[in-house]
Amino acid sequence: MLFNRTALVCTDDGNVTIGVPGSALRGVDLGPLRESNTRPMAETYTVLARKYRPRRFADLIGQPHVVDALRNAMATGRVAQAFLLTGSRGTGKTTSARLIASALNCPNRGKDHEPCGECESCRDIARGEDLDVMEMDAASNSRVDDIRQRLESVDTRPARGAFRIFIIDEVHMLSTSAFNALLKTLEEPPPHVKFILATTNPEKIPETILSRVQRYDFRRVTATELVARLAMICNAEKIHADEPVLRAVAEMAEGGVRDALGRLDQLVAFAGDKPTLEHAEKVFGLVSRPRLVELLQALAQGDARHGLLFAEEVFDSGKDVAEVLGSLVSLTRLLMLLAASGGDGKGLDLPADEVPQMHKVADRFGLQGLVYLAELLSDCRQRVRRAAFPRVVVESTLVKLSMVGRLETLEVLLSRLNEASADSGGDISPVSQESDSEVKRQSLNSAPKAPVTPAADGGGKAGITSDGARTPTEVERAAVEAVRRKFGAK
Ligand SMILES: Nc1ncnc2c1ncn2[C@@H]1O[C@H](COP(=O)(O)OP(=O)(O)OP(=O)(O)O)[C@@H](O)[C@H]1O
Ligand SMILES: [Mg+2]
Ligand SMILES: [Zn+2]
Structure with missing residues (x-):
């Protein structure tokens, strides 16, 4: 039996106390990695993000550029006096700040320049309780007096390790005068002092500070890297x-490891230790990628009904429509990259077994069709939030999408048009080739007088006038209209 963790929030600290009877806890034995083994198990649950906070640089995923540079600095003894760690939420900044502090003060630092993770210093730092490491949250201590108070102890010798390390998290929140108070010490601290600043908003940090620190940018972690990490944790748990399932969780996290682990916590709380894609769809209100690919495949074949049924399901099951449209936009982007890269999927953040089917869909739409798809979908996503009838907006977009795959390319349209022009003795002006996505857009978006009604025969039959000349088909007429509107052709 599982207790419900759905409402728990994974804070930076990550530990949450809940009141459930011990007998109801799954996974009571949380293993050697558990940070709070001494606490009564029945009252605490350590969220995965905290339980699996890396204890070694080697456990940090997705940041090899940072890890290599730091290891190198340790190896050569060229450790800067001040670091700035920047990057989006939950990518490892605070973790790395503590790892740097551990590595600097660990008496048993290995040949690989990793902190041992076992000694008292390493353990205290990991808990945020080491006397030589001062952690300060600038979000709640942003005033000049807060900084001055912290810096008072800057000349004090370290109690145990080689360095006194000042970690200032969310440093962009400091007031201007607080930054100024920090400036001088940051540039020339005593030899036993190191500063590690961390922020999600480097652009809010004054140039004067930026020029005095060594900066490391943490990047968003790819879905593939996240899936591997989630799989490792699932295995241990x-x-x-x-x-x-893991991929769906990873993709929602948009590159944040904490976010991915938080979502896994939530999924397991809901579904138990065998979560499925259906569980993930329910708990996060998402539509999984295989089903989105299926939708696009149907639309590519002109199956508007599939689109309408899909919209019905999304609305009736109370899913977050904008979120679903966002997933469709991301999928279209992947399809575009796939089409543009010649289709082998190399270098794309995609599992290899999904490539062939996605390739089929990409082929069906073609690169230009996909560009058009991406535009329509992102436009729809923007409109849907403020539309009086969002359902109609989504339905009409999906119906339009079902027409994209069946539209003729401009080359075909123009050659028909020119053919018709020649046959009609010049009544219809021949037109040169230009962007056919524009023609598609015009013919779909602006409801032309002679609407495009794609049909198996390529847009209706051409007629024959009494003097035997061929008259254009509906598709040809629509194309002429669209081209005239665009280029002002007579
Ligand atoms: N690169 C990473 N590799 C492995 N785990 C990570 C990584 N980044 C984050 N995590 C996981 O997410 C948790 C939170 O990470 P951390 O506090 O370092 O993020 P952060 O970048 O400081 O985020 P914020 O900007 O919100 O302060 C960690 O305890 C760890 O479980
Ligand atoms: Mg942090
Ligand atoms: Zn150690």
């Missing part, structure tokens, strides 16, 4: 989740 005896959670049986297939790759597509």
